[in-house]
Structure formats: C-alpha cells, structure tokens
Amino acid sequence: MSTITLSELSSLATTPSLVMAAVEEQAPVPGAVATAGNGPNDEYEEIREQDRYLPIANIARIMKNTLPENAKIAKDSKETVQECVSEFISFITSEASDKCMQEKRKTINGDDLLWAMSTLGFDKYVEPLKLYLGKYREAVRGDKPDNKGGGASAMSNAGAGADATV
Template identity: 55%
Template sequence: MSRDLNFSGFSQLGRLQPMQSFPRTPPSSSTSVSKDGDGGASGQDNLLPIANVGRIMKDGLPPQAKISKRAKETIQECATEFISFVTGEASERCRRERRKTVNGDDICHAMRTLGLDHYADAMRRYLQRYRESEELAASLNNNNGGAGGRGAIQIDVRAELSIFRGNQQQQGRNT
C-alpha cells in the first residue's frame, strides 16, 4: 500500500508555485514583518515550522548543547529550500506523466536526477521499509478483525544513511 505525499506548494495543475524569496537577514526586533490578509506573516508562509526544525537539530546534539536562534533560522531556510528543490523536480516528472499526485517514488527519482544518489538510495530503502511496515500493520489489523489500535512500527531514518552509520561506528571506537 503506497502513501502519497501532499505538498501545499502545488497548484491544481501539479506545478510547484514559486517560493517567496528568503530575506537576507531574518526578521528580528529591528525588522518588522507585515501581516497579510490571511493573518500569516508574509515571507514566512512557506517555511518549515521553526520549533520542529529546532527539535530535529537538538536530536543530533548532546543534551547540554544549545542552538542559537540564527542557526535554527538558517537550517529552516536551507531545509525548506531543499524540500522545494526536490519537490519541484518530482512535480515536473508528474506533470510530464500527466499525474496530479507526487509519491515517494517520484521523490526518489527527483533526488537521483538532481545528483543526490546517496540520499535517493537511503530514501528508497526507507520507503521500502515503510511500505513493508504498512502492509504488516494492515495484515495485523485484518487478522484482529480491526479491533484495537494500530501497532506502532518505527523505522530509523538515520540508520538508512551511511553517513550516520560511519559516525556511530567511529563513536563506538572512541568510547
């Protein structure tokens, strides 16, 4: 069973809408951010939530480490741009094939097309394990007659990237 990804940056034709350019300096007390008609801050609507970015950054650091606001904002902008870049390529593939829904295979193909083979391989393995876990959960639910909650099956994304494997092995040797 395949899950499709739904990105809010797509128009009805399946094309990626242009992202608003990021300001060279982040909004601060000296820079006022005007509100648009929808109540959102203009220029910030397409960015990933800063709290989520900070939480993910903190996961990779020792517990006592601190992360500056500027570092979080920089990663927020870079991650948002990266997602937009890959998603735009995947969207273009869907447009060429006259499909309206971007799926995980499209993301993997886009990463390969953009020269991100290392990430595409990790994403492909993650996607395969995710689909297997979904099938397992569905079969468990069917065997239980639909009673009870879904079994939580976790997949470690970091384990799929050899970059993290190398770091973990090196840390194991150092301890």
C-alpha cells in the same frame, strides 16, 4: 510578445499587483501560489511564512539531537536551517512535480521524489531512502486490513501515505 522596461518593472515591484505583469504570458512569482487553476490569467497570493516553513521546534529538536548535549543553538541558526530545509524540500518537490506533469500525472509519490533526488545529484541519499520507503510501505500495508475483493487494494496500499497530489 510585449516587453517591459526596467522602470515599469520597478514600479510593479512597489505595487500590490506585483504578480499582475504587463506581459501577455505571466510567469509564477516565487513565493506565490495560484488561487484557482494554473492558467496564465489566474490570480496569485503570497504564501504565509508558517505555510512555507517547517515548524521551528521540529528543526531545533533535530539540530539538538545531532549536537553534543551541552551545545547551544542560536535562534538565527535555527531560522537559517529552517529556510534551507524548506528550500531543499521545494527544490526536490519541484523536480518531481515537473516529472509528474510531463507524464500527465497529478500525484507525486515517493519514487518520484527519489528520482528527483538522483537527478539533482543527491544519489548517496537515494538507496537509504529506498530502503526506508520500502519499510514504510510494508508497515502501512500491515496496518490495513486485507480487502477481500482482489488485487486492487494491494496496488492502492503500496503507495499509501507516500503520495502527494500536485
């Protein structure tokens, strides 16, 4: 395994090829995504801010709903909460994704997210979210017409709308 010196690292940090490390195995750079595949030689590109964060209007609306009617929210407060929410989502999703990869699955479902939250110490949110997920799945099942062909549709509908491909 080759090593990289501090001066080489600092020169990498100032060049556009930050993600092209001078080591045999390249680790993903925070804030970057693979453009194709997930191998060590894949190219990375920076994630755009609007793709990384939830819309500020949605964040502001939720914040306003939790505060008294005459309360004012500073712009930097909204932006800070926006960053925190996005980081929290990434934290939970990353743990769920790791579980799915260990189990050789490509789809994260609601149960994986609940498992990740429990594993990461957010136990007090798991039970209310389980109830919500169950009600959501029932509503999705109720909206879809029954397929006359067997039980496969019940299985596919059980997780409908609550899954994300990794």
